[in-house]
Amino acid sequence: MSTNQQIRLRRRPIGAPTPDDFSIVNSPMPVVQDGEVLRRTVYLSLDPYMRGRMNDARSYAAPVALGDVMVGGTVSEVIESRTPSFAKGDFVVGMDGWQQFAASAGTGLRKLDPRVAPISTALGVLGMPGLTAYVGLLDIGHAKSGETVVVSAASGAVGSIVGQIARLKGCRAVGIAGSPEKCDYIERELGFHAAVNHRAPDLRGALRAACPNGIDVYFENVGGAVLAAVLPLINRGARIPLCGQISQYNATEPAHAPNLAPLLINRALIQGFIVTDHADRFGAFMAECGAWVRSGELRYREDIAEGLENAPQAFMGLLEGKNFGKLLVRVSADPTRAGIAPSVR
């Protein structure tokens, strides 16, 4: 390899991103210095938060500068090491961004053991999205056995784990998803008690039927019309972990605010949270969810785009519901999964 393909932010999108907002650049290979480790990206994670980083606006993290490599979580293989902390052939999870290669002192990299779980899971069910689901449902939502938990974007990286943890904790798990296939999947494959299609007519009526005892915890991922349909069904003392608002990420006009009276009447609590503030929960999360993944009680699905050059298109699809499961890009061959096709696990 003599070049390092990178995808950089060329222009700040107005509304939905377009291919022209990105540039594909062949940069020189990074030169590895003493004390550094060089790695080859195997998987790149595509996540909704990246849309926010494309804006020059106040947020919980700094925007990507124009001309910089797009930010992103990665699983990589160490191909050269000049530090005793890593060896050639190690697999690591880090934040190398939308590029084929990266070199650094290795701060922030975590080693993965491919014998414990497929390395791609470090970007999904056993990574940031899984921790988001765990913390949001249990620490922010305080879901308890016997309660009804509703989650939106329910077939996705975070939502699919929220509903399954809810089920495993003895709750009634109800998912809201964007197609009959996604609804089918969360009910039949993931064991949700009910699923509702937010694109079908009468969302509120369908939700009422799926939640005969009302809603105790609403894990909020999308905002807009879905939030407006959920709020009238919440119970007294309901908790709403506010995880995301994906329906608003491409918006160019301020959102039409839903009626908040149900929060007042029901003494309900809505609380925003950012997963990076909860790194101290990673050990507990890995112990509990890792065991469930190994036993097959917690299932996951990956939607893998092939080749870094296809990352912009795949990312644009994520903001329209075109992904089905945790969206990844296979940037280079995964040596641990030779011959294994991506599939539902």
Ligand SMILES: NC(=O)c1ccc[n+]([C@@H]2O[C@H](COP(=O)([O-])OP(=O)(O)OC[C@H]3O[C@@H](n4cnc5c(N)ncnc54)[C@H](OP(=O)(O)O)[C@@H]3O)[C@@H](O)[C@H]2O)c1
């Ligand atoms: N607070 C945190 O720290 C944190 C961390 C991770 C993720 N998040 C948030 O969690 C949410 C889910 O993220 P994810 O990574 O798990 O993504 P994902 O669910 O795997 O994919 C996004 C899904 O959102 C749904 N969607 C897209 N546009 C929509 C719209 N206009 N209206 C309704 N639904 C829409 C689509 O599902 P359907 O086809 O089912 O509509 C799409 O598949 C996002 O809001 C994200 O920002 C927050």
